[in-house]
Amino acid sequence: MPRLADVDVAVVGAGVAGLGAAATLRAVGVSHLVLEAGARVGGRVHSTPLPWLGETPFEHGAVWLHSAERNPVAAIAEAQGDALTDAASLRQECTMLDGRPATEAELRDYAAAWPRFHAAAEALLEDRADARLCEVARHLPDDPWALSVEAWEGPVIAAADADALSLRDWRTNVLTGSDLLVQGGLGAFVRNRLAQGAAVRLRTPVRTIRWGGPRGGVVLETPAGTVSARACIVTVSTGVLAAGGIAFKPALPAPTQDAIAALPMGAALKVVLEATDADRFGLPPHCSLDRQARTSGEPFMVFQCWQHGQAAVQGWIGGSAARALEHEGDAAAVDFARSQLRALLGSGVDATFAGGRTLVTRWSRDPLFGGAYAYAVPCRSEARAELAVPLADGHLLFAGEACHADGLAGTVGGAWITGQNAARTAMLALRRAA
Numbered sequence: 001m002p003r004l005a006d007v008d009v010a011v012v013g014a015g016v017a018g019l020g021a022a023a024t025l026r027a028v029g030v031s032h033l034v035l036e037a038g039a040r041v042g043g044r045v046h047s048t049p050l051p052w053l054g055e056t057p058f059e060h061g062a063v064w065l066h067s068a069e070r071n072p073v074a075a076i077a078e079a080q081g082d083a084l085t086d087a088a089s090l091r092q093e094c095t096m097l098d099g100r101p102a103t104e105a106e107l108r109d110y111a112a113a114w115p116r117f118h119a120a121a122e123a124l125l126e127d128r129a130d131a132r133l134c135e136v137a138r139h140l141p142d143d144p145w146a147l148s149v150e151a152w153e154g155p156v157i158a159a160a161d162a163d164a165l166s167l168r169d170w171r172t173n174v175l176t177g178s179d180l181l182v183q184g185g186l187g188a189f190v191r192n193r194l195a196q197g198a199a200v201r202l203r204t205p206v207r208t209i210r211w212g213g214p215r216g217g218v219v220l221e222t223p224a225g226t227v228s229a230r231a232c233i234v235t236v237s238t239g240v241l242a243a244g245g246i247a248f249k250p251a252l253p254a255p256t257q258d259a260i261a262a263l264p265m266g267a268a269l270k271v272v273l274e275a276t277d278a279d280r281f282g283l284p285p286h287c288s289l290d291r292q293a294r295t296s297g298e299p300f301m302v303f304q305c306w307q308h309g310q311a312a313v314q315g316w317i318g319g320s321a322a323r324a325l326e327h328e329g330d331a332a333a334v335d336f337a338r339s340q341l342r343a344l345l346g347s348g349v350d351a352t353f354a355g356g357r358t359l360v361t362r363w364s365r366d367p368l369f370g371g372a373y374a375y376a377v378p379c380r381s382e383a384r385a386e387l388a389v390p391l392a393d394g395h396l397l398f399a400g401e402a403c404h405a406d407g408l409a410g411t412v413g414g415a416w417i418t419g420q421n422a423a424r425t426a427m428l429a430l431r432r433a434a
């Protein structure tokens, strides 16, 4: 097998975590190479222009810089002078119940339901090590909005069903503060800013990692040849790791394998529907359209309508319903989105979206990801920190959104931090081994 490179640090994956690691290594002149299986950088941050959506590209994955006040990627965007918009300044909300828009009083009650939900979650965790997210609403049986908050916080935001998700992990990672939009889109920002100058080899899937060699050495095998490194940072998703997308020789230790199993991938699906007539159903631009949820676990699709002047809506759904739709295929997902919109807005939906173009995302079907982002199963919120525990005295490291244990799991900001942390740990290991 030809030898592709000999570097101090090999990084597997050119998503945000891999780019974060590369930026840290580059800043101090440590030789490195990022090996990326796909044909592009950015991983789960990916935008493509869709001429029928106008000038704003479509973001297949991440859109916002969440929790901007504690998000280092937001700080980079600010420092670079990128125009940032607080999503809250654009967002309009419309909630339907019983086939009509909620009244002002109902909306006030809905807004107050979020702090009620959080307080109930807090109270549950005072007495118990952990619980499932779905247990919170059961403690609020008279709250008409508790299941709607559950549907947002579980499937829509955490990409996981409320009965599968660790309440403690959810509490740790609740998004706070501002969600910022970068002008030109997050996909372009990652390509043009975070990936600038990164040493990346595309279309080079790592199949095997032989680790624990002399002085911690690592050999990565790809179809194009091998890369020898003194340390290796693996940033692929837990979906890829759990599916055996990379063979580790020797096998990973049991605690690392357990951590991977405790952090399965959630699913999140976006369905874009183009409107072909002028009816906007009285909904303003940037309208977030949802409804009152009635039962725990019911498929719950929310819609982002008429964003950036686009003649289109985006339906978003998460959890097992999203995974099932994705595997049924694009036509099933489009039908589902149309039927959900019809239930919310009436039969006029059929005429408005008749013959319109559609787009369905496919993160769960893509073997390079295996889902949207990782969630912790009940009683295993510490798995995130366990996955990030350095192996081979810091010569084999895991990074990526699943590894962030401090409140930004599942996000771009969390992925970037873990990549940088892993790079610093690798550099210390190299110094020790020198």
Ligand SMILES: Cc1cc2nc3c(=O)[nH]c(=O)nc-3n(C[C@H](O)[C@H](O)[C@H](O)COP(=O)(O)OP(=O)(O)OC[C@H]3O[C@@H](n4cnc5c(N)ncnc54)[C@H](O)[C@@H]3O)c2cc1C
Residues within 6 Å of the ligand: 012, 013, 014, 015, 016, 017, 018, 035, 036, 037, 038, 041, 042, 043, 044, 045, 060, 061, 062, 063, 064, 065, 066, 204, 205, 206, 207, 235, 236, 237, 240, 245, 246, 268, 269, 363, 368, 369, 371, 372, 373, 399, 400, 401, 402, 409, 410, 411, 412, 413, 415
């Ligand atoms: C629909 C959706 C919406 C989201 N919305 C937001 C949001 O608004 N804000 C936010 O902060 N976050 C959001 N996220 C989450 C965010 O996108 C991720 O947390 C983050 O991008 C993960 O980065 P990563 O580097 O950890 O992993 P990845 O992006 O998965 O990077 C890993 C890379 O490894 C590559 N790879 C896989 N296998 C191999 C192999 N064998 N060899 C070499 N390379 C390999 C992959 O191709 C990928 O490029 C969203 C995600 C999705 C899917």
